[in-house]
Amino acid sequence: MKHVDMSVNLAGMVMKNPVVVASGTYGFGREFNEFYDISALGGICCKGLTLHPREGNPPPRIAETPSGILNSVGLQNPGVDGFIAHELPWLRQRDVKIIANISGNTPEEYGIMCEKLSDSGVDMIEVNVSCPNVKCGGLQYGTVPAMTAEVTEQAKKHAGNVPVMIKLSPNVTDITAIARAVEDAGADAVSLINTIRGMRIDVNTRRPILHMNTGGLSGPAVLPVAVRMVWEVANTVKIPILGMGGVAKAEDAAQMMLAGATAVAVGTACFADPFAPVKVRDGLEAIAAAQGLSRVGELTGGVRPW
Ligand SMILES: Cc1cc2nc3c(=O)[nH]c(=O)nc-3n(C[C@H](O)[C@H](O)[C@H](O)COP(=O)(O)O)c2cc1C
Structure with missing residues (x-):
């Protein structure tokens, strides 16, 4: 097989390969490290952190859907201080880039969390903006x-x-209007997509399946929506993109990159197969080699629209 340089540079963060795992689907990596050395990955987006620890939402909070899942886990996490004290030291011993994911109730909370993380040793901060603004009626x-x-x-x-x-x-x-606003405000990169709001109802009890009534859809069902949005955003902004949403196989990841992503995250697929991100990495290398590329990064933005 032709040698392919798998490294990519995401906003100055150089990763040994473009495969990352999506926030909330991989915890802080400990459970997966029992299956394989997580330094096989380019990076890990950690479970979403809040300023204070959270228990998350009451169950049921995950439901299956055709080719996906709906979740309303509600950011169960140890809080940013708990992460820095108990999870980060272990993660920093692994040869993998660490992306902390944060959620806030107010802009000030986001600022406080960034301050705490700024000298903690994380390699990047991913800011989850799918959170209610408590000052603007949610x-x-x-x-x-x-x-x-x-x-x-x-x-x-x-x-x-x-x-x-x-x-x-x-x-x-x-989504391009939001991406443009974020770039103008100084962001170094964007990641997309987060989950798509959805709902399931039990016909007999007439109750929604999830306790929170609605939840976020993820998994293979959302891949075409995610690829379309990555393509639209790539045509709008110059900052690099971490693409995600339904990636389960190498071919899915290659689509994301061709649409314009510099790197790709595997999320829900990790629940069905803990090895999915490693298989995506190996398969991406094979696709790049079969296409005669010397760098996997040559896939980025390579789509040839009609
Ligand atoms: C159970 C679950 C928990 C999630 N938690 C977070 C989170 O804490 N922060 C966040 O930004 N995204 C969270 N997400 C969204 C994922 O990171 C990802 O954007 C989305 O699931 C689409 O990718 P996928 O189809 O590969 O899962 C979560 C998704 C799932 C399924």
Whole structure:
């Protein structure tokens, strides 16, 4: 097989390969490290952190759907201080880039978390803007360009030298408007997509299956939506993209890269097969080799639209 350089540079963060795992689907990596050495991956987006520890939402909070799952886990996590004290030291001993994922109730909370993470040793901060703005009646930050920009500015102001990546919500009319606002506000990268809001109902009890009534859809069902959004965003902004949403196989990851992603995250697929990200990495290398590429990065933006 032809040798392929698998390394990629995501906003200054150089990874040995473009495969990352998506926030909330891989914990902090400990359970998966029992199956294989997680330094096989380019990076790990950690479970979403909040300023204070959270128990998450009451069950049921995960439901299967055709080719996917709906979840309303609700950011169960040890809080940013707990992460820095108990998870980060272990993670830093692994040869893998560490991307901390944060969620806040106010722009100030995002700023405080970035400040705490700025000298903690994480390699990047991913800012989840699919969170309700408590000051604006619960409207999600990521659905209004000005609100997303405000969070981006706060994060950049407090993150020091750590690159800031904003994770875009697909639950919007025009994702390019949000991406543009985020780039203008100084973001170093964007990641997309987060889950798509959905609902299931038990016909006999007439109750929604999830306790929170609605949840976020992820898994193979969302792949075409995610590829389309990555393509649209890549045609709009110059900052690099971490593509995700339904990636389960190498061919899915290659589609994401051709659409314009520099790197790709595997999420829900990790639940069905803990080895999925490693298989995606190996398969991407094989695809690049079969196409005669010397660098996997040559796939990025390579789609030839009709
Ligand atoms: C159970 C579960 C928990 C998640 N938790 C988070 C989270 O804490 N923060 C976040 O930004 N995204 C979270 N996500 C969204 C994923 O990171 C990802 O954007 C989405 O699931 C699409 O990718 P996938 O189809 O490969 O899973 C979560 C998704 C799932 C399924």
